[in-house]
Amino acid sequence: MTHSQLPAGLVVIGGGPAGLTAAFESARNGIRPVVLEAGERVGGIARTEVHKGYRFDIGGHRFYTKVPEVQSLWEETLGPELRLTPRLSRIFYNQKFYQYPLDVWETLRNLGPIQSSAAVLSFTGARLRPNSHEESFEDWVTNRFGRRLFNTFFKTYTEKVWGIPCHEIRAEWAAQRIKDLSFGSAVRQALFPKREDGPKSLIREFHYPRLGPGMMWEMLQDRIGSLGGSVRTREEVTEVHHDGRKVTHVVTRSSNHRSTDIHAPQFISTMALDDLIARLRPAPPAEIVQAAASLRYRDFVLVGLVVRRTGLFADNWLYIHSPNVRVGRIQNFGNWSPDLVPDPGTSSIGMEYFCNRGDSTWTLPDDEFVHLASREVEQLGLAKAADVAWGVVIRQPKAYPVYDTEYRRHLDVLRNWLPKLANFQTIGRNGQHRYNNQDHSMLTGLAAVHRIMGEPADPWEVNTERSYYEEQRVNRTTT
Ligand SMILES: Cc1cc2nc3c(=O)[nH]c(=O)nc-3n(C[C@H](O)[C@H](O)[C@H](O)COP(=O)(O)OP(=O)(O)OC[C@H]3O[C@@H](n4cnc5c(N)ncnc54)[C@H](O)[C@@H]3O)c2cc1C
Structure with a gap:
């Protein structure tokens, strides 16, 4: 029997930072994880997409933490590929830069x-x-x-x-x-x-993998594999079955539309809470369904533009406060790591648009989006639209859990009900509806596995202050 045929000790839903950290921690403690990731590649919102050799973050992702166990996991996984990057980001308003x-x-x-x-x-x-x-x-x-x-x-x-x-x-x-x-x-x-x-290094510089954040998650995926775990991409969990006291199995749908039932003694989910509750079989009581459906999210579109010019601006990213353009922030990927930009005679920028799925921004056809982004770059005076060689549109649903005036009440309803499923934990950014960074999501993954191992850990108690150092x-x- 090969490693991948062994029964799973733990099913992890989602191969983002939280899910992969949980899987790695369980694998290195002898519990065999199976990670089920709906997307084509691991990393979740912290993945790096590659188009024509150019690498795009879903927004720029700094690696910073005060938590030693997170820092060591980054360092031991990436080794010399984890670099220090000089940091500069300013507000660009009325053609002027503000610290x-x-x-x-x-x-x-x-x-x-x-x-x-x-x-x-x-x-x-x-x-x-x-x-x-x-x-x-x-x-x-x-x-x-x-x-x-x-x-x-x-x-x-x-x-x-x-x-x-x-x-x-x-x-x-x-x-x-x-x-x-x-x-x-x-x-x-x-x-x-x-x-x-x-410490000066944390303020003027930050850590960043040479090929973007996805590099960290792809390397951790390999480490999980070499410890006997398995990470299955393009495999979406469509149903989570339970008997009222515990989760019994999940049903997945793979890219070739095959359904599979996967059983395990323990389950960890990082999928968004509203998706999770909608996929529970049998469905939970109406007030739980209602609370989950009331959580709100903000979606995000990154338009990557490759520009035939260099030196557009010195910052890693700019905040765009002008109300007359729709772009909210602009990344300059070459200033994060030159290796993200294969042709040094070009610049690769990420125009960030915040929107709601289905609205006029989200549904703008790709070619029109590239035109809009090119026009806005010119309007801001950063480059000429004619200098844009090509562009790519990356849509990220549920990029931000929204803290509206009601979210806390809905979240408490879910948080009180979910522990009924004794072998099930929900962790991570959308899994806990928390506006956290990679390190905080990773900590929830560690806590969930420590809890499975009988330690007094609770992912809901992970202290955000620690990671907001x-x-x-x-x-x-x-x-
Ligand atoms: C614009 C932007 C900039 C950011 N910048 C930074 C930064 O500078 N530094 C930093 O540390 N953090 C940053 N973050 C936050 C960081 O992206 C998140 O904290 C991190 O990705 C959360 O990891 P996660 O595993 O909790 O969730 P996610 O990254 O959302 O991963 C969840 C995974 O679960 C998968 N999934 C969902 N449903 C299913 C299903 N039903 N079946 C199978 N798989 C499923 C998804 O495909 C996804 O891969 C930023 C976020 C955004 C939006």
Whole structure:
């Protein structure tokens, strides 16, 4: 009997960072995992797609963490392929570049005397009369920056990302992602500069695999294989069967439309919670189905453009705050790793569009999307549309779990019900409806396997603060 014919000790649904980390941890502890991945390749949202030799991230993916076990897994898997990349990312607004977190002098200089005075007045007003009901993202930022800076540097971009007005986004999201940043702290830093108190390498540089994040996940896939586990791509889990107390088996559909039943003593899922609940057989009670169906997501389209010019901009990525273009962020992949761009006489950029599946952005035909992105690059003054050699459109459903005002209530309903299935755990970004990064998803994978091994671990208790270390230090807002 070969390794791949041995019975599975664990079925893992999804071959993204959470699922592969769980599979690897179980394989190295003697529990044979079978990973079932619907997509063509592993990596989930952190995969790297290859078109004509050019490599595209689904948005750029930095590798940063404060968690030693995550860092060592990256290092031992990638070895010398994990490189340090210089970091630069700025806001591009009205043809000017702004550091983020905002640098006071640069902001005032770029805005000019009239807008700057208005910004300072509005900030002073917000400090003197803060909104005492700080419930929304808008309240939270306005209290710390004033309305004028909120309108210029937060509103448009945030609404592009989430597709809902800032007053409908919970303050908790701002508190998690922007941390203790305020215009006041920026002014204090400008007047009394303090040394950055984080390790410099984490702030000015970040780790990144030579061939993009997908390289990490493809190499981990190989390691799982060599430990006796199996990772099956193009195999989607369509049904999750249970007897009310435990999951008995899953049904998969492969790319050749073959259905297979897969049994195992333990199951871990990283699929989105709404998909999971819809695929449970028998269906759970109506209130559970209703709670899952009420969770919202934001979808994402990356338009990769290969431009016959170099040196378009120095940043790894730019935030685009102008309301007159639809693009929200632009990656410059050669600045992440030159090896992503096979022809050094060209640039490869990723134009990021945030949308909802089925809307006019999501459904734009590929050729029209490439035209739109090329026009917008020219409109922003970064390159001529005529310099675009070719483009590719990559659609990513459920890129972001949405923290709307109701999500917590729905999530709690699911979280209370799911433990009824004793041998089943749901982990990862969409598996827990948590806006996390790779390292946090990986930690949920480790916790789930440790729990199977009888340790007192709980993926729901993974502390996001541990993995948001860099945000705490640098006080950035990112998506
Ligand atoms: C634009 C953008 C930029 C980002 N930048 C960074 C960054 O700089 N650094 C960072 O660390 N993180 C970043 N992230 C976050 C990172 O992508 C996620 O944290 C990570 O991919 C989550 O891993 P996961 O395994 O939890 O989920 P996913 O990556 O979503 O993986 C889930 C997998 O499950 C599969 N699946 C789903 N349903 C089924 C099914 N029914 N059957 C079989 N397979 C199924 C999917 O195909 C997918 O491969 C970014 C995310 C986005 C959207």
